[in-house]
Amino acid sequence: MSAKQDDRVPVTVLTGFLGSGKTTLLNRILTENHGLRIAVIENEFGEVGIDDALVLDSEEEIFEMNNGCICCTVRGDLIRILGALMRRREKFDHILIETTGLADPAPVAQTFFMDDEIAAQLRLDAIVTLVDAAHVLQHLDEKKPDGVENEAVEQLAFADRVVLNKTDLADEQTIAEVIARIRGINAPVEIIPARHAEVELNRILDVGAFDLERVLKDDPQFLTETEHQHDTTVTSVGIEIDGEVDEGRLNAWLGKLLREKGADIFRSKGILALAGSDRRYVFQGVHMLFVGENGAPWREGEARRNRLVFIGRNLDREALTHGFARCVVTAGAAV
Amino acid sequence: MKPIGTWPPGQNPRAAEVKESVRRLLALDDDTAVMVRELACSDADCPPLETVIAVLPMNGTARRWTLHRPVADITEQDLRALLAREPEGA
Numbered sequence: 001m002s003a004k005q006d007d008r009v010p011v012t013v014l015t016g017f018l019g020s021g022k023t024t025l026l027n028r029i030l031t032e033n034h035g036l037r038i039a040v041i042e043n044e045f046g047e048v049g050i051d052d053a054l055v056l057d058s059e060e061e062i063f064e065m066n067n068g069c070i071c072c073t074v075r076g077d078l079i080r081i082l083g084a085l086m087r088r089r090e091k092f093d094h095i096l097i098e099t100t101g102l103a104d105p106a107p108v109a110q111t112f113f114m115d116d117e118i119a120a121q122l123r124l125d126a127i128v129t130l131v132d133a134a135h136v137l138q139h140l141d142e143k144k145p146d147g148v149e150n151e152a153v154e155q156l157a158f159a160d161r162v163v164l165n166k167t168d169l170a171d172e173q174t175i176a177e178v179i180a181r182i183r184g185i186n187a188p189v190e191i192i193p194a195r196h197a198e199v200e201l202n203r204i205l206d207v208g209a210f211d212l213e214r215v216l217k218d219d220p221q222f223l224t225e226t227e228h229q230h231d232t233t234v235t236s237v238g239i240e241i242d243g244e245v246d247e248g249r250l251n252a253w254l255g256k257l258l259r260e261k262g263a264d265i266f267r268s269k270g271i272l273a274l275a276g277s278d279r280r281y282v283f284q285g286v287h288m289l290f291v292g293e294n295g296a297p298w299r300e301g302e303a304r305r306n307r308l309v310f311i312g313r314n315l316d317r318e319a320l321t322h323g324f325a326r327c328v329v330t331a332g333a334a335v
Numbered sequence: 336m337k338p339i340g341t342w343p344p345g346q347n348p349r350a351a352e353v354k355e356s357v358r359r360l361l362a363l364d365d366d367t368a369v370m371v372r373e374l375a376c377s378d379a380d381c382p383p384l385e386t387v388i389a390v391l392p393m394n395g396t397a398r399r400w401t402l403h404r405p406v407a408d409i410t411e412q413d414l415r416a417l418l419a420r421e422p423e424g425a
Contacts, residue, residue, distance in 0.1 A: 079368045
């Protein structure tokens with residue numbers, strides 16, 4: 001996508017616990033003079049009321065698209081609303097989806113991976129998670145019954161940007177601990193400290209977080225900055241290996257991995273050098289769903305470097321690294 | 336690369352045709368969303384590609400059907416037979 005003009009409408013997903021400052025941020029986004037016409041789909045009713053803004057209420061409806069081996073849920077309400085919005089395409093430049101404090105981000109993200117028509121007209125720009133610096137630790141530490149997810153952990157694991165809000169209400173030690181915990185769950189995420197949800201909007205809107213080539217241009221280490229200490233079951237694993245990848249082996253490995261462990265792998269992303277191709281292969285996955293396409297060509301003399309990251313629960317770093325290494329067929333020389 | 340259904344967005348014209356056929360065969364209104372998605376599975380016991388079709392009316396219950404073949408191989412006859420069946424999970 002990055003090699004050509006991408007005129008799809010960017011979509012920002014705003015998640016965060018009740019009290020994290022989502023509504024304050026949303027109001028800022030809607031009232032600040034940024035020149036963008038933003039359509040808002042909100043799940044928490046009646047909190048935002050801005051004249052002239054296109055604000056649509058929606059009630060979360062989880063819809064299963066499973067087949068035998070692949071478990072996948074999408075948001076039925078979003079599919080309907082986004083379809084209707086696309087018929088009014090000329091009225092807005094950006095879409096913002098606000099989720100409830102307890103929402104699982106996976107079905108929202110998978111909605112953009114599931115439908116060809118939505119993917120053709122809209123691009124998921126970033127998942128932005130707000131956290132309350134003073135209270136997020138207690139949410140992260142909350143013990144849930146077996147089989148029930150800790151939503152605060154999930155929302156951080158899915159995030160491309162974390163707005164660390166209310167830093168004025170937490171002491172330095174707490175803030176340092178919060179940042180360490182966030183990095184433990186999602187090492188590559190960009191953390192933006194804020195008070196009263198005052199965030200430079202260009203750090204959260206139209207940032208192209210799902211466009212890996214754009215991300216890597218700004219931060220070449222993005223996919224592999226995962227060597228942080230952690231004591232959590234949800235964490236991230238980055239892999240960086242030079243060489244060309246055999247497509248058949250990769251299909252077999254990644255297919256098996258996502259089929260067997262996809263429920264625990266929240267997000268996966270990578271840029272790969274497929275043997276026989278002169279272009280980067282760029283992929284993004286959410287649980288078991290995976291989309292990929294050819295990106296920009298490798299530059300002359302550039303090392304064929306494969307970079308991947310997995311964010312999820314109970315990840316086995318060694319097994320992931322070895323599994324991928326077995327897909328690499330040529331030594332990583334520059335060509 | 337096709338581990339679990341990869342597609343360059345917006346570049347599967349056959350999926351759009353299948354959507355239109357579903358709309359016509361079920362006489363759906365414009366507000367009803369239709370999804371057509373190929374899902375791949377590398378398990379030896381599974382067909383390599385299946386197509387899931389979902390119909391989501393603005394007001395009313397969403398329905399879903401699965402065809403055990405790639406979207407490119409789906410014929411109008413397949414769709415007629417499929418959509419005449421009870422949806423899955425109904």
